[in-house]
Amino acid sequence: MTCEGTMLKVPEFWISNLDHIDRQAKTAGRAEVREIARSAGGRPLYAFAYGEKQIMKSTANYSSACGAFDRDCYVPLSGKKPVVLLLGAVHGAEVEGTAALVNLIHCLEEGKDLRGDENEALMKAAEAIRLVIVPVCNPDGRARLPYESVLGMTMKEMRYWFQGTWKDGTLCDYPRCKKVHPIKEASDHLGSYFNDDGVNIMHDNFFRPMARETQAILGLADEEKADFVIQLHGGGNCLNCLLPTHYVTKESLVAVHDLSVLCNERAKREGLAFTICDIPERENGETPPSFNLASALHHVCGAVSAVFESNQHAAGHPGAKLTHDEVYRSHLILFEELFGMASSRCRA
Numbered sequence: 001m002t003c004e005g006t007m008l009k010v011p012e013f014w015i016s017n018l019d020h021i022d023r024q025a026k027t028a029g030r031a032e033v034r035e036i037a038r039s040a041g042g043r044p045l046y047a048f049a050y051g052e053k054q055i056m057k058s059t060a061n062y063s064s065a066c067g068a069f070d071r072d073c074y075v076p077l078s079g080k081k082p083v084v085l086l087l088g089a090v091h092g093a094e095v096e097g098t099a100a101l102v103n104l105i106h107c108l109e110e111g112k113d114l115r116g117d118e119n120e121a122l123m124k125a126a127e128a129i130r131l132v133i134v135p136v137c138n139p140d141g142r143a144r145l146p147y148e149s150v151l152g153m154t155m156k157e158m159r160y161w162f163q164g165t166w167k168d169g170t171l172c173d174y175p176r177c178k179k180v181h182p183i184k185e186a187s188d189h190l191g192s193y194f195n196d197d198g199v200n201i202m203h204d205n206f207f208r209p210m211a212r213e214t215q216a217i218l219g220l221a222d223e224e225k226a227d228f229v230i231q232l233h234g235g236g237n238c239l240n241c242l243l244p245t246h247y248v249t250k251e252s253l254v255a256v257h258d259l260s261v262l263c264n265e266r267a268k269r270e271g272l273a274f275t276i277c278d279i280p281e282r283e284n285g286e287t288p289p290s291f292n293l294a295s296a297l298h299h300v301c302g303a304v305s306a307v308f309e310s311n312q313h314a315a316g317h318p319g320a321k322l323t324h325d326e327v328y329r330s331h332l333i334l335f336e337e338l339f340g341m342a343s344s345r346c347r348a
């Protein structure tokens with residue numbers, strides 16, 4: 001499918017391709033860079049870590065520590081250096097977060113982002129934490145998107161590139177694309193949601209993971225004893241939304257809600273906004289909400305875990321339509337408030 005000409009001009013600072021991240025991984029001087037896995041299609045997943053890793057002895061995994069009624073058996077919170085894990089492109093075409101993470105890495109490595117901004121306050125906030133960045137969690141899906149940005153695509157074009165088509169050529173669409181999993185054998189054009197085996201990492205089987213990508217992401221959160229794990233997704237014309245995660249503690253939900261409020265207060269001063277979601281009731285119903293990657297990441301290490309949905313400026317579709325600059329700025333607000341919250345929580 002070729003796109004119909006509504007796409008926004010991509011500014012020079014907006015880079016989200018795998019080759020660029022490959023080069024960043026090879027040239028990074030400040031980060032400790034690790035290939036945490038190869039995707040189903042053989043592509044590397046890189047983790048860039050900044051800030052000293054605190055060696056903390058666990059006597060139990062997170063589940064067992066909770067079973068012992070003593071979280072400290074996993075990791076004591078007092079005296080713990082805060083660890084933030086940022087995950088980009090779990091869905092390969094949702095590259096808004098990846099573009100922001102590529103710039104964040106440039107800033108951490110070279111003292112300025114690709115717009116030439118030093119982002120002083122953000123860099124100061126980053127110094128107080130251990131920050132681990134995976135710019136692309138699903139490189140197979142990212143490789144299937146032939147564009148640097150999707151802003152300005154129509155919703156139909158997004159559906160084609162994101163969820164793909166069935167064997168009869170009709171769009172798999174959202175959320176119907178989740179009715180077959182893994183989807184590979186049922187699809188004609190495989191969407192960027194999926195790795196090369198057709199697995200949607202967001203909905204892997206977390207008690208028996210199918211994808212190496214999923215295993216590596218969960219392993220990283222556990223090894224790092226992450227305090228906050230934020231996945232950066234795209235959410236059509238939604239307005240900067242931190243989604244409540246299902247099957248997690250109330251404290252974790254409240255933290256994400258508070259983070260939304262902080263981000264929104266900050267964003268309003270710049271003519272932007274964040275959506276503030278209500279804290280949901282307990283899960284119920286014949287088909288309950290899914291236990292997804294955000295839920296699993298909480299349960300592997302106790303982290304406050306959430307999905308951030310960025311605006312994607314879907315043309316001809318109702319809702320907010322942000323520019324590349326505004327989308328990027330929204331991510332920087334999120335990062336700065338997140339790093340600040342992580343620092344204050346661990347000091348408490």
Ligand SMILES: [Zn+2]
Pocket residue numbers: 090091094233234
């Ligand atoms: Zn997504």
